Amino acid sequence: MRKQRMSEVTSALSGQIAFGGDYNPEQWPEHVWLEDVRLMQEAGVNLVTVGVFSWALLEPEEGHYDFGWLDRVLNLLHAGGISVDLANATATPPPWFSRAYPQSLPVDERGVVRSYGARQAFCPSSPDYRSATARLTTAIVERYAAHPAVVMWHVHNEYGCHNQPCYCEVSGAAFQRWLERKYDDIDALNEAWGTAFWSQHYYRFDEITPPRQSGTFVNPTQVLDFARFSSDELLDCYRAEADILRAHSPLPVTTNFMGFSMGLDKPIDYWAWADHMDLVSNDHYLVAEDPRNFQELAMGADFVRGLASGGPWVLMEHSTSAVNWQPRNIAKRPGELRRNSLQHIARGADAALFFQWRAAKAGSEKFHSALLPHAGTDSRVWREVVELGADLVAIAEIVGSRVCGAAVAIIHDTDARWASELDSHPTIDASLLNETRLWHDALYRLGVTTDFRRSTDDLSSYGLVVVPMQYLMTDAGADSLKSFAGNGGTVVITYQSGIVDEDDHIRLGGYPGAFLSLTGTRIEEFYPLHEGEEVELTRYGSGRVFSELGRPLTSEVLAEFAGGPTAGSPAITRNRVGTGTVYYVGTSLTPAGARELVTEILTASSIPVPQKSGDDLEITRRSDGTRTWLFAINHGSADAVVTVDGVDLLTGAATEGTLTVASGGVAVVRETVA
Secondary structure (H helix, E strand, O other), X not given: XXXXXXXHHHHHOOOOOXXXXXXXXXXXXXXXXXXXXXXXXXXXXXXXXXXXXXXXXXXXXXXXXXXXXXXXXHHHHHHOOOEEEEEOXXXXXXXXXXXXXXXXXXXXXXXXXXXXXXXXXXXXXXXXXXXXXXXXXXXXXXXHOOOOOEEXXXXXXXXXXXXXXXXXXHHHHHHHHHHHHHHOOHHHHHHHHOOOHHHOOOOOHHHOOOOOOOOOOOOHHHHHHHHHHHHHHHHHHHHHHHHHHHHHOOOOEEOEEOOXXXXXXXXXXXXXXXXXXXXXXXXXXXXXXXXXXXXXXXXXXXXXXXXXXXXXXXXXXXOOOOOOOOOOOOOOOOOHHHHHHHHHHHOOEEEEEEOOOEOOOOOOOOOOOOOEOOOOOOOHHHHHHHHHHHHHHHOHHHOXXXXXXXXXXXXXXXXXXXXXXOOOOOOOOOOHHHHHHHHHHHHHHHOOOEEEEOOOOOOOOOOEEEEOOOOEOOHHHHHHHHHHHHOOOEEEEEOOOOOEOOOOOEOOOOEOHHHHHHHOEEEEEEEEOOOOOEEEEOOOOEEEOEEEEEEEOOOEEEEEEOOHHHOOOEEEEEEEEOOEEEEEEOOEEOHHHHHHHHXXXXXXOOOOOOOEOOOOEEEEEEEOOOOEEEEEEEOOOOOEEXXXXXXXXXXXXXXXXXXXXXXXXXXXXXXXXX
């Protein structure tokens, strides 16, 4: 992990939380720019991202650069006291580039070339694209490395959002080279891929193609390796451009992640990428129709904090109100903008940035909300933006502090997610992300802060580790969890965990494979449930999605399946391992059942639960080692109460042991030191 340099950015902002967003002045006539800066000052904006999608204007023809307009913008922003996160503009090649280098266009799994006309229309392996981005990056950093407005560098934008993976011949040749480096010997690849099945044996690396669409299921290990390759190939693009920036400038470099990348077929391995970030940045957008989208936001922020090794990070993009790309783009309710922004801050962000500053009047994102909406300053959104700017100033003393008090970790290995989403599995209803969210939500409702970690990370600081549907598990990961339990920790392992090794080979001898001895429960056969079906349990309500036929070996049965073909089989067990405890859950519990079980486990593990009322009162703490701040955010429809003593920075009011947080309200309390 590179040293995180968020403090350099906040220091450049005079110790303030970064507030602002993407600024695209090129979409507007120049006379609007003066108004933009004046309104940014009115709102309290102190940082804007410039140039993300400016390649076509910065390089109107190959090798000819036009920086005049960008010079004027940066000078204007600096004169207005607004700092800049300057992008190197490589996210979307201009039409002239795609026409000149048609072989650089991405190809989908059916072999269809994806044309330009949208964004990210490039193959990550294309040497033409890589050469062009290197030249552009060099030209930008040489011109602006010493510009006083620039405080950080922004490489590309949302890598892999629209063009990953690419299945073209160039990618195919790069994939062959990647495989040869990984396996060295073709026989090793054949063993890892299980090519004896369906007559798939390879004799040379150059026989291998990307896993394009075929007559039926493609070799699953080939698909898994291609996901790994595709993430690495994009990372190579980032590293090449970041290295150029670092060679010319001492300022920190980042690119914006997309959290759990829900909806993407093959998300990037952000754990691997985080090691190359000077500071971790993330984009997050609520799913408007999700009734508990605020909990999904909390889970995503916790994950990004894990990528940042627990330190402060940048919320690079979120929305003031509606987005433009969901089936129904529902506007945020009054106060939701504030709650969402302060949720991210509560969970470790030292920046609250948005897409974008001024709502566009043309293009695909013209209905995407912005800090300055179509309705202008006489609007609810603008008033809430100004109020948020004042809130961030009021709580600026938390800058540099870290989220504290997390006694629970949730394991999330990227390989496990990739492998769990391969074809031809026991049921399409089993979802690693859904199961992860179920357990995070149960802890969230209780006010328990959770971190995200990999199975191979040092887990010794936690009392409880949850392993939700980690289908692929390496020997090293299994050993790490076994050591954690053996040394007194509590582990919860769910169904479809530990089933395969890193090559997606079944671990023989009974499920849950890698965790058979750890759980002390042997499963011999899966019984997925019908769509929408539930199976009654003898305790903890009912199960969904999955049931299993098995028996306890050394474990104690806490609940059995009470009906169907698995009746009498263990549904939830508890096993003693060394001085620790391992729970196994062979089905997907209802939210009520998960909360009941989690409450029992927390009590048995002596993990404290905050004293608060209401499931939807979100409680998080940040600390700088001397002072502690409690964030209380009420997403519920009724007022809620939390036990806390201190001063609310947002109102200046002192609490007297308890604090009532109104429905939809937020408090940030500097706690009194006893």
